[in-house]
Amino acid sequence: MFKKISRDKVLFFGVSFLLLIGIQLLISAGIINNFWSTIIRLGAVYAMVSLGLNLIYGFNGQFSLGQFGFYAIGAYTAADITYRWVNEDSSLGLTVVLAVILLTGLAILGLRRVLSRIRGLDALSAFAVYLTAVLILGYVGLIVGKTIEPAVNSLLGVLPEALALQVVFIMAVLLAALVAAEISFLFGLPVLTLGSDYFGIATLGFTIIVKVLLDNSDTMLGFVEMKGARGMIGIPKITTWFWVFLFLIITVVVLRNLLHSSYGRAIVSVREDEIAAKTMGIDVANYKILSFVIGSLFAGLAGGLYAHINGFLHPNTFNFIKSFDPMIIIVLGGLGTLTGTLVTSFVWVLLLEGALRLVLPDGFETWRYVIYPLILLLVMLLRPKGLIGEYEFPFLRKVLPPLYIKKKASPDGNQLPTSSVDNAGTPEAAQ
């Protein structure tokens, strides 16, 4: 028999599907002009970045400012792959990254199985082992990728040109996500052992280091086509609303299912109280790194999509000042709520990039950044729990089994209070 499909599920997927197809049709028909279509695609990208950060900070309580670093890594990785495919007519980028990522990913997963059996291994030693393995296998992957490149190139050449580009694009976006995830794993391994604020500063440092490296990508890293601080041009503009929104739905559904699983409960328990979680037998370090890697994975995914919106990338886009944006979005939307983050990121981009730019007269564009800190201050002073609070869309709402404390009438006739289960916990507990 079919499992009963809940009304919420139908509603969620129905509305998503309508938005997906409807807005795409509106864009194709030219009713939504180019400016606004860019804005809403950007909104979806921001939503993905912020959802990733919400998993790291809102649900797992790790104060990370490094989200934009992974976003940048994803953007540049995907951009490089499609750039090479379009402008140099080779799949060199794709194959090499694919080979490197597959080999290093397998190495990490294999080592993780082995190392998890060793008790008492400190994070730094583990980091040294992983780093060595990744460097060796990365080099092997480089050679393998270069040797199998002609074969892949001819294989992709069989496809019609437009389709091949789409395939390369999707592969590039997925690989961007995986690159960000692997780097976040290596980076998070030692850094997640630091305390909360120190972790924040270290991740902020990561964003700055990534930006410095991108500023000098042509001289120090040797990627001539990235053109360093001059900005990378010539990336095909092929991110349509369809792809962005599809990936956004996937992100939301993955996060929702993750958070509603036992993994999700473990992740939230780490935020609530690490010591209590440890005593309940939860491997705190493991869940910290899990949520950090998944959060960064979505940042990389979003970056890959972002790179193909404007066809232009500049390191200043990933300036660490901008890296506060997702943090501000999730705090405004409410920590630990998916709905709040989704809504706030769209509103954020629509307001800051779209509406205010049109409303304010010429020359007053700088006023945006004078006004929005003031709004931020007011919101923090008046509604520190976020604008939307703890509201969730029905589909995303956590259905916990009700706690059965039977309503027994106590002798004097008063009913015992039934315990209510807080669906997302309180943000204060994150501290």
Add this chain to the structure above:
Amino acid sequence: MTAPAIAIPKTTFFERVIRGRWIGKTFLILIALAAIWKIFISFQAGPVVFFQQVINGMQLGFVYALIALGYTMVYGIVRLINFAHGDVFMVGAFTSYYAIARFSLNTWPEFVAPGLPDWLSILIGVVTVILLSMVVCAFLAFIIERVAYKPLRTAPRISALITAIGVSFFLEYFGALPFVYTSNFVTYKRPFPVQNWAISAEGITRISAETPAPPQSLLISNIAVIIILASIFLVLLLNFIVRRTRIGKAMRASAYDKPTSRLMGINVDGIISVTFAIGAALAGAAGVLYAIAYQQVYVFMGIIPGLKAFVAAVLGGIGSIPGAFVGGLIIGQAEVLSAAYISTPMRDAVAFTILVLVLLVRPTGIFGEPTSEKA
């Protein structure tokens, strides 16, 4: 009767390696050796150039140390990364810029007492400008604390942090408005001429247009001397305030335990305001010194020095005044040396790398005391 034999589990070599964390230690030692080797090579390649870089690093490091003191005090007392601190530093630099370039405040002793010797009138003028910047910054920080942070004292810590980011953005972009400051780089007019001394085998010589520096000599400018002396003076003053006065005692008490301090009759809110003001005054002085040294003011100039100073404060052990000082010196030195010998763009990256490495070895920083997590 024999005691029951207790089976002692045999520890294998592998287990001992894991328990002793030797893989990680080896990794760190290798990094440290590489750094030392690099420094040694650079030293051998040109000792004079190397020492010149060290002096430049000291100059930068003392400025960082001054900013770091404000961070460490504020963090020690309210556990808040005050992101607006770097912008207070910027305001200090801009205040002195306006005082010098628009109002020529540094020349007032010449008008009041024309008979004074040159050096004394310049000294008094510069000290006036620095004091003005300090007062303006202290006042600004006082207002920021009252308006933005105080209402959030009981809110979750992230709210205060986001507010700090908001204040920081506000100061930057408000300053960038065309009628406030500008969003361009502004060349800073030094209040006194630069004077270099050369230290070489022939002794110390004063460099002027006629007497160029002898080859193989160390150059020390009066700017470096002023920065170092002023910073040391301010740090000693701060140390005196914190260690010897009633306010300092109240500060230390509030940092240690706020509710109990309140019970003991300490006005904790007042003390927090004073802490913000003192830290901001130091940042203002640092802003003037930084602007004098690097001759440029810019509305976004505070961000990166601010962050590095925070890194310095964490490195030295947050909450500790000597720690912030030493941390500032280390960060300044590391930045200049890496800019000189590794690659210029990496100067922003090296501070954070050092931070992560040090925190992995000593999670409380160099001078930090292990703190128990308070509820």
